[in-house]
Amino acid sequence: MNLPPLAAIRAFEAAARHGSFTKAAEELSMTQAAVSYQIKLLEERIGTALFLRRPRQVTLTEIGARLSPVISEAFDMMRAAIAATRENADxxxxxxxxxxxxxxxxxxxxxxxxxxxxxxxxxxxxxxxxxxxxxxxxxxxxxxxxxxxxxxxxxxIFDADFTPMLNPALAASIGGVKTPADLLKLPIVDPSDPWWQLWFAAAGIPEPDLRGDPRSRYGDQHLEGKAVIAGQGVGILTPAFYETELAQGQLIQPFDIVGTADxxxxxxxxxxxxxxxxxxxxxxxxxxxxxxx
Amino acid sequence: MNLPPLAAIRAFEAAARHGSFTKAAEELSMTQAAVSYQIKLLEERIGTALFLRRPRQVTLTEIGARLSPVISEAFDMMRAAIAATRENADxxxxxxxxxxxxxxxxxxxxxxxxxxxxxxxxxxxxxxxxxxxxxxxxxxxxxxxxxxxxxxxxxxIFDADFTPMLNPALAASIGGVKTPADLLKLPIVDPSDPWWQLWFAAAGIPEPDLRGDPRSRYGDQHLEGKAVIAGQGVGILTPAFYETELAQGQLIQPFDIVGTADxxxxxxxxxxxxxxxxxxxxxxxxxxxxxxx
DNA sequence: AATCTCACATAAGCTGTACTTATGCATGAT
DNA sequence: ATCATGCATAAGTACAGCTTATGTGAGATT
Structure with missing residues (x-):
């Protein structure tokens, strides 16, 4: 079954609450005539009188009195739900x-x-x-x-730039990393990362020999970083992501040379x-x- | 807080149920464009997206998903209440x-x-x-x-006519009622009733002497009838109301003369x-x- | 008793919302 | 690659729903 026009229901709800078309009209910011019209419409639609027109007031009929609280409750539900939505949205x-x-x-x-x-x-x-x-x-x-x-x-936010980083103990194991070429003595974490090529080029080594170790591919800088911190190899990482680790000495950045891909x-x-x-x-x-x- | 336009809420409710603007439009007998428009309106009004537009379907956002069941319930309430009203009215x-x-x-x-x-x-x-x-x-x-x-x-329904009636025992107590004048020998139940004047006039007695007995005024034919059946006097009653009593002999109608006031x-x-x-x-x-x- | 006031009804006319039509766009299906 | 599907958007329109203006009846007021 289709609902009657909702504007009519809203007018009825307000009028029932106030016991007055005039006050309902005020609440809904419209004229008394509009409320009267809507309620007449609703009464015709559902086929029965909802209000008794008494001289200086309107009263609900028995049927109107049964309908009114349910409609009010339904409206309250909607009001509350939409208010909750607003809060939720905010x-x-x-x-x-x-x-x-x-x-x-x-x-x-x-x-x-x-x-x-x-x-x-x-x-x-x-x-x-x-x-x-x-x-x-x-x-x-x-x-x-x-x-x-x-x-x-x-x-x-910041540049997605990149530079080699490694665990200081790993660096010490080969007597320290002094030149970019030193890095090639160590395992490379994810040698397939295109950033390596870019960085070595920037560092003056156009075609580095990156011995691929199939186990060391992570596909995610986050995991790659973990591996590097754990000392499993040299990684090419974004410095902005490792400020803390660099400050605390868990990682070192051996060169200031930083690659960038704009x-x-x-x-x-x-x-x-x-x-x-x-x-x-x-x-x-x-x-x-x-x-x- | 004011509710958003109810037409928009209705469109949302239907669209949420169907997961489709097109189907909602069918249900509401309108075009898909209208539903789309209404929902956009609602989203702007409450300040947050309610649907995610995915290819070939729409999905509720989290907020939309929370709102939808409450709105549906409110609508169901209204539908049920109005259906009940109809039944009640019928x-x-x-x-x-x-x-x-x-x-x-x-x-x-x-x-x-x-x-x-x-x-x-x-x-x-x-x-x-x-x-x-x-x-x-x-x-x-x-x-x-x-x-x-x-x-x-x-x-x-029938004429509000009137004629004297009395308990048969009461009639017997004065040897039967043969002429209209005989009635004047008996107590008159509610002598102030204007019908008496009219009836006696019709019966050829223009100015009857109706001895008023202040106790016998009932103001209601129903009570008057009870008194007459109980034998307390002659009453002037509407025959159509006493068919049963006449048939069973609890009352008699002594004359065919019937008064009427049109x-x-x-x-x-x-x-x-x-x-x-x-x-x-x-x-x-x-x-x-x-x-x- | 006469007048006033209040609340709703009604008529006429206007306005703006909610619609339709037509089209575009993206994407998944074939 | 083409088609089909579903939603968005723009433009134009119709009519519901509104306002304004006036009428009505019965309490309230004098």
Whole structure:
């Protein structure tokens, strides 16, 4: 069965609550005539009188009196649900991020964001799919790329640059790493990574002999980093991801030479939503974190 | 907080149930474009995406998924309530009737109506107020009057005529009632009733001596009738109300002379509702009852 | 008793929302 | 490679739903 026009039901609900068409009209910001019209419509639609028109007031008929509380309850439910949705929409920040950035940078720092924004819950989606907010349930994204996405605002986070890193003990085992060529004496973690070629070229070694060890391929900088810290070989990593480990001496960066592919990490979100409070808060926090360096 | 436009909510509810704008549009008998438009409106209104647009289908976002069941439930409530109202409206017949007719004619016969229409419940309102269906919660009315009410259909039930009646034992106590004048030898139940004047005039006694006995005024033919049956005096009553008592000999009607004030009992109901089944059923039953006489 | 006031009904006319039609776009299926 | 499907979007339209203006009836007020 089809519902009667909802505008009519809404008018009925308000009129029943107030016992007055005039007051209902005020509540709904319309005229008394409009309420009268809608209620007449509803009565015709369901085929029975809902109100008794008495001189200075209207009263519910028996049928109207039975209908009214149920309708009110249904409206309350909807009101509550939509209010909850609003809170939910405001109170949960969903971040879609590439896994590497999540593991190496975001997750370790999220605690500070949550301290700063205790009312905001964070939901993380680590995925490599290109970010498309019309088909991903997310508020902000972190992606690498050119930074040009139509309709999107993109803040540069840092360069996806790369340089060799290794465990200091591993370096000591060959008497220290003095020249780029020294690296070739050590196992290479993921020698298939194209970054190696780029970096050695930048370091003046155009065609390095990278002895491939099939076991050492991780496909993810996060895992590669773990292997390097554990001393399993030299890795080519993004320094910004390993600030802590470098500071604590778990890793060393033997050369200042840094490769780059003109590739950046970006914080992105739809331009239309740039003033949504939770998005603002996250952007400000993230940019603040970068300045602290 | 104000609810978003209900048309948008309805579109959302249907789309969420179907997981498809196209199917929702079919259900609501509108185009896919309209559903798309409404949902976009709703999303803007509550400030968050509700659907993820995936190729060949739409999926609810987390927030949409939380909202949807509540909205569906609210709609189900309303649907059920309105369906119940319809049943109620169809299943309860409210009759507003003048008390005399209720007591003397209608109530004793209602059992037969209820046997004939077991699905119909009857609610009786005995009141003397003029019948006005816009301010009385009733489906049909029984009133006396001229039979001309604008916008109303009125079926004549019978003449509100009147003639003296009395208990046969009372008649015997004065050796029988042979002439109208004989009545004056007996106590008159409610001598203030204007019908007496009219009847005696019709019977050829223009100025009868009605010895008023202040105790014997009832103001209601029903009570008056009880007194007459009990032998407390002669009453002036409407024969149609006392068919049973006359047949069984509890009352006698000594003269065929019947007074009338061109006043009838009418069954009335709004013209616009003449085809409502319960009203039809009652009208047909009532007219049938009259023919059986 | 006469007048006033209040609340709703009704008519006429307007306005803007919610629709349709037409088209475009992306993607999964064939 | 082509087709089919499902949603988005733009433009134009129709009519529901509104406002304005006025009428009505019965309490309230004097």
């Amino acid at each position: 109170g949960v920040l969903t971040i879609t991020t590439i896994p590497t950035f999540a593991a190496n940078w975001l997750v370790p720092r999220l605690g500070s964001f949550q301290l700063a924004q205790p009312a905001l819950a964070v939901r993380l989606q680590a995925t490599r799919e290109i970010v498309d907010f019309s088909r991903q349930d997310a508020d902000v994204g972190i992606r690498s790329g050119s930074g040009r996405w139509p309709g999107m605002i993109a803040h540069k 590739h950046f990490y970006w914080l992105v979100y739809p331009e239309a939503r740039r003033n949504v409070p939770k998005i603002r808060a996250f952007r400000d926090w993230l940019l603040g974190q970068l300045e602290e360096r | 299943g309860v017949l409210t009759i507003t009737t003048i008390p005399t007719f209720a007591a003397n004619w209608l109530v004793p016969r209602l059992g037969s109506f209820q046997l004939a229409q077991p699905a119909l419940a009857v609610r009786l309102q005995a009141t003397r107020e003029i019948v006005d269906f816009s301010r009385q919660d009733a489906d049909v009315g029984i009133r006396s009057g001229s039979g001309r009410w604008p916008g109303m259909i009125a079926h004549k 006043h009838f009992y009418w069954l009335v109901y709004p013209e616009a509702r003449r085809n409502v089944p319960k009203i039809r059923a009652f009208r047909d039953w009532l007219l049938g009852q009259l023919e059986e006489r």
